[in-house]
Amino acid sequence: MSAQIIDGKAFAATVREKVAAHVTRIKDENGITPGLAVVLVGEDPASQVYVRSKGKQTIEVGMNSYEHKLDADTSEATLLALIDKLNNDPEVHGILVQLPLPGHLNEDLVINSIDPAKDVDGFHISNVGLLGTGQKSMVPCTPLGCLMMLRGHLGSLSGLDAVVIGRSNIVGKPMAQLLLGDSCTVTIAHSRTKDLPDVVRRADIVVAAVGRAEMVPGDWIKPGATVIDVGINRIDAPEKGEGKTRLVGDVHFDSAAKVAGAITPVPGGVGPMTIACLLANTLTACCRANGLVEPEGLTA
Numbered sequence: 001m002s003a004q005i006i007d008g009k010a011f012a013a014t015v016r017e018k019v020a021a022h023v024t025r026i027k028d029e030n031g032i033t034p035g036l037a038v039v040l041v042g043e044d045p046a047s048q049v050y051v052r053s054k055g056k057q058t059i060e061v062g063m064n065s066y067e068h069k070l071d072a073d074t075s076e077a078t079l080l081a082l083i084d085k086l087n088n089d090p091e092v093h094g095i096l097v098q099l100p101l102p103g104h105l106n107e108d109l110v111i112n113s114i115d116p117a118k119d120v121d122g123f124h125i126s127n128v129g130l131l132g133t134g135q136k137s138m139v140p141c142t143p144l145g146c147l148m149m150l151r152g153h154l155g156s157l158s159g160l161d162a163v164v165i166g167r168s169n170i171v172g173k174p175m176a177q178l179l180l181g182d183s184c185t186v187t188i189a190h191s192r193t194k195d196l197p198d199v200v201r202r203a204d205i206v207v208a209a210v211g212r213a214e215m216v217p218g219d220w221i222k223p224g225a226t227v228i229d230v231g232i233n234r235i236d237a238p239e240k241g242e243g244k245t246r247l248v249g250d251v252h253f254d255s256a257a258k259v260a261g262a263i264t265p266v267p268g269g270v271g272p273m274t275i276a277c278l279l280a281n282t283l284t285a286c287c288r289a290n291g292l293v294e295p296e297g298l299t300a
């Protein structure tokens with residue numbers, strides 16, 4: 001058996017088209033342009049790439065993009081003052097503070113200072129609580145993108161056994177909430193899980209969000225399972241030339257693709273969907289802020 005490849009790039013393009021069409025409509029009918037502010041503290045090269053890519057795609061769907069780049073040694077007070085300004089700016093509907101932050105800044109404090117209505121990452125404690133209790137919230141982009149691809153591929157997820165490997169606040173935990181919301185039987189695995197291969201072998205849906213290159217081999221995968229690979233790991237690629245690198249996921253793609261029913265690739269899987277969902281969340285936040293009808297199919 002050979003798995004169907006779930007094309008995250010194509011999925012993301014469809015989401016962006018929906019967003020762009022709705023943005024055009026509210027601009028024409030309501031004279032409102034959704035705006036996304038991205039705050040980057042420090043000069044981590046990978047973060048700079050993501051921030052640039054987010055800014056470009058924000059403009060492409062017709063929204064306003066505001067980028068704020070702060071020095072790595074920026075004080076907490078300065079960052080909080082910027083967030084306060086953005087919270088009170090009616091042109092800004094979504095605020096994203098790129099993580100991780102430099103060590104001297106308190107991440108929880110910073111995230112919880114964002115207006116929950118503008119928290120397009122869905123990381124604010126209010127949004128976490130709303131999601132956990134099944135109420136309307138802003139849903140974290142990466143898990144939302146994974147959910148959209150799972151629904152797109154499987155239709156109903158009801159009653160399926162799902163295993164999420166990883167329990168971070170930004171991926172693993174909200175992913176588990178969303179799967180539970182779609183009536184999966186959910187197991188959350190982590191570094192202390194006993195017999196991880198056995199746990200994974202029971203799953204109809206495997207979401208790997210660990211950050212360890214190719215750690216999930218094909219022989220852990222139940223035949224026909226749907227595999228979503230969130231991991232983004234840069235490894236050496238001497239075959240491409242000296243000093244070259246390439247991106248791989250947390251799943252060993254070649255062996256898993258022989259057993260799975262469907263699988264997302266890295267790159268071109270979850271990553272592009274994350275950014276598309278960020279744009280979708282910004283549009284949703286803008287509609288909610290202005291009492292406009294929300295676009296369908298872009299939230300959980």
Ligand SMILES: NC(=O)C1=CN([C@@H]2O[C@H](COP(=O)(O)OP(=O)(O)OC[C@H]3O[C@@H](n4cnc5c(N)ncnc54)[C@H](OP(=O)(O)O)[C@@H]3O)[C@@H](O)[C@H]2O)C=CC1
Pocket residue numbers: 142165166167168169170171172189190191192193196209210211212230231232233270271274
């Ligand atoms: N495609 C995208 O858009 C995004 C991709 N990512 C990628 O996803 C991956 C995970 O990110 P993130 O959630 O932030 O990572 P974290 O480092 O915050 O969390 C990793 C999780 O994996 C668990 N873990 C570590 N080692 C093992 C192991 N040997 N067996 C089982 N579980 C293990 C940890 O367990 P414990 O809690 O016990 O320590 C932890 O819960 C990374 O590669 C990251 O780059 C992240 C965000 C977005």
Ligand SMILES: Nc1nc(=O)c2c([nH]1)NC[C@@H]1CN(c3ccc(C(=O)N[C@@H](CCC(=O)O)C(=O)O)cc3)C=[N+]21
Pocket residue numbers: 049050096097098099100121141142232247266267268269270271272274275
């Ligand atoms: N506040 C905050 N919100 C985030 O959502 C957030 C964050 N901080 N910090 C970092 C992680 C990581 N992340 C990615 C987004 C897109 C790709 C992506 O588009 N990846 C491409 C490849 C890009 C490349 O070639 O480097 C792909 O998988 O095809 C990857 C990773 C969002 N994150």
